[in-house]
């Protein structure tokens with residue numbers, strides 16, 4: 284598991300470590316680790332020239348010491364001091380070390396054009412403008428220097444790409460776009476979250492001796508090596524019922540394929556038994572594609588409700604299926620709610636629940652559930668969780684309105700894409716459910732748990748039917764007794780890894796992903812068996 288810690292946790296761990304170490308030791312370790320990575324990249328690319336962009340804080344200090352090391356190793360090095368105060372605005376001891384090592388020092392404010400030319404010549408750029416003390420966005424003088432960087436230069440962000448929100452809550456277009464980020468002690472949330480992941484590039488962690496082993500992570504990412512520990516492997520005393528029966532209410536006359544994709548992937552994930560509830564066309568298709576499935580309702584340990592579900596059509600068969608969907612949602616059994624099923628969610632959930640919206644579905648859910656009139660037929664207020672918790676009906680993320688006049692605010696998919704984590708948290712507050720927000724990076728958010736962030740899938744997985752496959756895998760894991768948080772994040776991992784294997788760099792179809800689940804799980808389990816310890 285990769286664990287990222289909050290800025291506050293990092294600063295506390297740093298303070299503890301510093302109290303036991305000579306002054307400057309942590310920065311010196313950070314700078315040495317950074318210089319080693321930079322030297323290795325220069326060797327790989329036959330690069331010779333280095334420019335460090337140096338801001339006012341300790342991030343600039345790390346960069347000055349690292350550039351000093353690189354100059355001592357024989358590279359042609361310069362630093363550009365970004366603050367308008369020039370020399371007096373940066374880490375004094377770091378600047379002295381750089382000058383002593385023969386580094387050329389330029390003050391950006393003295394001659395912006397000449398300095399931009401210096402930046403443009405670099406084979407490798409160290410971005411030390413701001414680190415964990417930074418606010419999102421770049422000031423104009425910094426943005427100008429970043430724009431001057433040559434497209435072929437290797438850009439290493441020191442600790443994090445300047446301009447990003449260290450907490451990874453807000454997206455920011457105006458940021459350094461790094462090839463690699465060298466971070467210290469532990470990843471930070473921004474490195475793993477959608478708001479910052481792309482600009483982070485390759486992530487390299489330098490050990491500086493701060494101890495966060497017992498500190499709760501803010502964000503976690505499951506890796507291949509976590510699968511064997513989490514995946515439900517049957518024992519000799521198990522039978523099909525004890526392993527978990529999954530009920531699937533999915534597909535319709537309009538969207539029959541979703542039923543096939545969802546039940547296929549649940550079967551491929553190794554569920555003990557499958558029950559399928561649908562209308563005649565998908566019943567016939569599921570019967571053929573997944574002969575293991577039993578048709579009709581019966582006892583189950585968990586439900587999938589919603590892939591391809593048609594909530595509009597009112598003929599007898601559709602109505603009966605919709606009744607089954609509502610009954611599943613009203614039961615106290617664990618449930619994955621996807622696609623059409625999301626329209627049936629009307630507020631706080633008490634049963635273990637995974638909601639799997641994409642950005643547009645999350646926007647629609649928030650708009651509906653945060654509306655003042657949101658509620659169920661029995662008069663329960665759908666939005667009570669959020670208003671009691673202070674999130675405020677209809678308020679934009681981070682908004683400071685009083686929740687009165689702005690209660691009609693419509694949430695859009697772009698709002699969600701601009702601040703995915705905050706919007707996912709809003710749905711968690713409203714429903715008490717685990718929210719899996721789909722995207723290139725998939726977020727799994729549960730109250731009281733570290734956010735899980737999975738980025739295992741190739742862009743080819745953005746294809747119709749992929750979500751139906753995902754819900755089947757998560758349903759199988761819920762039926763086997765995993766918590767919603769583990770089932771959702773493990774399901775996202777296996778779904779993404781399978782897609783990557785099946786794609787092999789080329790196009791994907793959802794059914795092929797469903798059929799790839801079984802060999803992928805087998806190989807991931809084998810990996811766990813062969814791992815040391």
Ligand SMILES: NC(=O)C1=CN([C@@H]2O[C@H](COP(=O)(O)OP(=O)(O)OC[C@H]3O[C@@H](n4cnc5c(N)ncnc54)[C@H](O)[C@@H]3O)[C@@H](O)[C@H]2O)[C@@H](O)CC1
Nearest residue numbers: 297310313339340341342413414415416417418420422442
């Ligand atoms: N905390 C730790 O464990 C360690 C921290 N170290 C380094 O120290 C850094 C944190 O240093 P600081 O707390 O001094 O903070 P930073 O160096 O991240 O930046 C703070 C300074 O930048 C200015 N600033 C903030 N946002 C800006 C923006 N958008 N544009 C331009 N200037 C902006 C602030 O006014 C302040 O002067 C870390 O990121 C890391 O690089 C390392 O030396 C090793 C250990």
Ligand SMILES: [K+]
Nearest residue numbers: 410413441443
């Ligand atoms: K930086």
